[in-house]
Amino acid sequence: MGLASHGEWFSPPQASAGERKNLIGLDREELAAEMKTFGLEPFRARQLWHAIYHRGQRDFRAMTTIAKPVQERLAEAYVLEVPQVVEEHVSSDGSRKWLMRMVDGHEVETVFIPDEDRGAICISSQVGCTLRCTFCHTGTQDLVRNLSSAEIVGQVMAARDALGEWPGQPSENQRQMTNIVLMGMGEPLFNFDNVSKALHIIMDGEGISISKRRITLSTSGVVPMIGRCGAELGVNLAISLHATNDEVRSRIMPINRKYPIASLMAACKAYPGLSNARRITFEYLMLKGINDSTSDALALVKLLSGIPAKVNLLPFNAWPGSPYEPSDEATMHRFADLLMSAGFASPIRTPRGRDIMAACGQLRSQSLRARQEHHHEDEDHTHG
Ligand code: SAH
Ligand code: SF4
Helix, strand or coil, X not given: CCHHHCCEECCCCCCCCCCCEECCCCCHHHHHHHHHHHCXXXXXXXXXXXXXXXXXXXCHHHCXXXXXXXXXXXXXXXXXXXXXXXXXXXXXXXXXXXXXXXXXXXXXXXXXXXXXXXXXXXXXXXXXXCCCCCCCCHHHCCEEEECCHHHHHHHHHHHHHHHCCCCCCCCHHHCCCCEEEECCCCCHHHCHHHHHHHHHHHHCCCCCCCCHHHEEEEECCCHHHHHHHHHHHCCEEEEECCCCCHHHHHHHCCHHHHCCHHHHHHHHHCCCCCEXXXXXXXXXXXXXXXXXXXXXXHHHHHHHCCCCEEEEEEECCCCCCCXXXXXXXXXXXXXXXXXXXXXXXXXXXXXXXXHHCCCCCCCCCHHHHHHHHCHXXXXXXXXX
């Protein structure tokens, strides 16, 4: 899939010469190598890792485990920079949406959805998305770039800041952020290297320490990358399926023309570590008159047979100008019942955070939209 073929494609910002380098987003080996070049012993790199990812510290001069002169030198050479929260919206149901600004001025949205005994943050992997599924608001955004590993892990860190859940902070002992879902803006398997590096940092037991069992990566079906996702990351997999035949799926999800349903299902069957306790989640967006008939439900049952699977039925969230309508409630229940009687757990997901447009598939930066309106007058997209 040609990434540059739709809209604009550009790379994450790199610190220019003379600027202080961001240490966030380096994996353990890279941090150790960087510190070696800087003249510090390996155990110093480990102390630094702990201060950054376990304690959540951003100020070298406050790192009491590190000698004063070393603190000074580090502060002169490096920064610890995460995206800046520029807006916070809190829903009446407790979910929150943060607009996070990157150093180059681009913005992504990160959402926190609390539940009784757990809570998930939904993070973004790209600014915008190249794939242009016809039901998705993110895919209508023109500007697209990959997020760096720093920007991906930084969303988790900024969320932990906002929730006050680092050691010594008020909510440390009742952490609500227990799970991570990659279901925000972008296609994570189109940015595999940075997503992989960020997830390894997040999963590291001496740092943020959220295990692979509590992380779910959602993909529109980038078939060639699904095996690596399982083998190298081992996280839970969610597939945005949304249709049961290639004709409909290609119409609403252009990626299906490249990787049709049969190839997607074969990749799912081969996903490592599947069992009844560890299933693939199939997301199925209910679009009125498009994919919500009884024969669709039966076709779905047939497609999933032999795969340890659960189905999430998603009510379509309409956005201004969206070309579809949500299925009727009765239709959704009938669909769910059919799946249920075939043995598939298939809850209808109640949309959370509707009042703040926090639901998946609605994420699209408002200020980027404003910027886009000036897009043609302004050839330089690196706004500060
Ligand atoms: N690009 C990946 C990750 C984003 S996940 C993927 O597509 O899987 C975002 C989830 O929200 C996907 O399941 C997507 O299909 C769904 N979604 C997109 N637009 C939506 C809408 N308008 N209403 C409800 N869900 C939507
Ligand atoms: Fe991209 Fe996923 Fe939206 Fe499709 S549903 S446009 S793949 S973010």
